[in-house]
Amino acid sequence: MTLFRSFTATAAGLALMATLTTAAEAHRMWLYPSATVLSGEDPWVTIDAAISNDLFYFEHHPLRLEGLVVTGPGGAPVDAQNAATGRYRSTFDIQLTEPGTYRVAIASSGLFASYTINGERQRWRGTPERFAAEIPAGADNLQVTELARRVEAFTTRGAPDTGALSAQGSGLELVPVTHPNDLFAGESAQFQLVLEGQPAAGIEVEIVPGGSRYRDQVGDWTVSTDAQGIFTVIWPEAGMYWLEASVNDDNPSFEGATNRRATYVATLEVLPQ
Amino acid sequence: MRLLLPAALTGALTGPALAGELRVEVEIPRLNVAEYHRPYVAVWIEQPDQTAVATLSVWYDVALRNGEGTTWLKDMRQWWRRAGRAMEMPADGISGATRPPGRHATAYEASHPALSALVPGEYRLVVEAAREVGGRELVRIPFQWPPEAGQTLETTGSHELGAVVIHLNP
Numbered sequence: 001m002t003l004f005r006s007f008t009a010t011a012a013g014l015a016l017m018a019t020l021t022t023a024a025e026a027h028r029m030w031l032y033p034s035a036t037v038l039s040g041e042d043p044w045v046t047i048d049a050a051i052s053n054d055l056f057y058f059e060h061h062p063l064r065l066e067g068l069v070v071t072g073p074g075g076a077p078v079d080a081q082n083a084a085t086g087r088y089r090s091t092f093d094i095q096l097t098e099p100g101t102y103r104v105a106i107a108s109s110g111l112f113a114s115y116t117i118n119g120e121r122q123r124w125r126g127t128p129e130r131f132a133a134e135i136p137a138g139a140d141n142l143q144v145t146e147l148a149r150r151v152e153a154f155t156t157r158g159a160p161d162t163g164a165l166s167a168q169g170s171g172l173e174l175v176p177v178t179h180p181n182d183l184f185a186g187e188s189a190q191f192q193l194v195l196e197g198q199p200a201a202g203i204e205v206e207i208v209p210g211g212s213r214y215r216d217q218v219g220d221w222t223v224s225t226d227a228q229g230i231f232t233v234i235w236p237e238a239g240m241y242w243l244e245a246s247v248n249d250d251n252p253s254f255e256g257a258t259n260r261r262a263t264y265v266a267t268l269e270v271l272p273q
Numbered sequence: 274m275r276l277l278l279p280a281a282l283t284g285a286l287t288g289p290a291l292a293g294e295l296r297v298e299v300e301i302p303r304l305n306v307a308e309y310h311r312p313y314v315a316v317w318i319e320q321p322d323q324t325a326v327a328t329l330s331v332w333y334d335v336a337l338r339n340g341e342g343t344t345w346l347k348d349m350r351q352w353w354r355r356a357g358r359a360m361e362m363p364a365d366g367i368s369g370a371t372r373p374p375g376r377h378a379t380a381y382e383a384s385h386p387a388l389s390a391l392v393p394g395e396y397r398l399v400v401e402a403a404r405e406v407g408g409r410e411l412v413r414i415p416f417q418w419p420p421e422a423g424q425t426l427e428t429t430g431s432h433e434l435g436a437v438v439i440h441l442n443p
Binding site: 037038039040041042043158159160182184271272273 | 339340341342343344345346347350351353354357358359
């Protein structure tokens, strides 16, 4: 296909996207690991996945596990175990059989279209492959948005490594400069954002500390990426943090799309000194 | 609340020092808490920039089957970050069982690999304790190596550690 490049979409991703583009759009989605720093021969982590208002409380929607990919230290996929989705959260376990860093990601991509036909407004979601066949020939006012979304968390057994952390080259992604499981209060960390594998310059990154239920203010702040897509965060205190960045532009890779929206979300743990 | 052991009980541990050595005493306080577990304790030497240069002791639950005690080594957060996560445990001459409340002394001769590898300069002895269902505490004692004269340096923890003393002998 020449219509698009580096564009992947799966039915699973679309199912997630359906959630993401409706009620959940205004809320925060996250993966929350029970631990990010582990020792011992056979550690496990359990991970909650939810879409919520407060961080990190499951009070709104479960984040569905379609599109879940756990990557082990060697870069190979690792099975999630005991997966379940309840009223407010999804949950699953990971056995850290190998030392090193595991990346947990729920990613999706696809197209969203709206158009009018016979005077009625229609909405459509699907893959680039289905686009030509499913959008009727007489559609007017066709607006097509390319969507990519990635929600991540990281957990490490033993010494942190970066075997699982290389960018996939699709959508908006985080590339570590500072390792995401080596974050400490009072220190600064650097990360790079890449869009379709290229440095994403001038992108705003919102950082929100967890535990908002026990504060009167959200306490969030924003930093921007530099020309190399790099941003710096100074962690004011220990805790779990939620980080989100998104790009809205008119430079989609799918030729039939008019704009694209790519979002990246990560949960990061900062430890006390 | 913690009770220090009477001096008479600890005196036996502070005998005459050998030449050319570092002697470390770590006091584990007796704590009056509902659920008490002996702390995990790591003792290491760092440079002033906090780079760990030698781990001297790691006291943890080595007797648990399947090495389950290593699960909690990460709770000694700074040691884990600076040294532990790059080490294999148990480690010869370093790991040992947890210790009961009291004063525990270990002596390292200048020929000990941890000390003989030190280039002359400023260092800090770091002791970190983490207790299951309890707290974590870390103390540091700056010292010069090699020592030019006999010296005793001391600090005291406030909850998970009691007195930490080093005796340096040229």
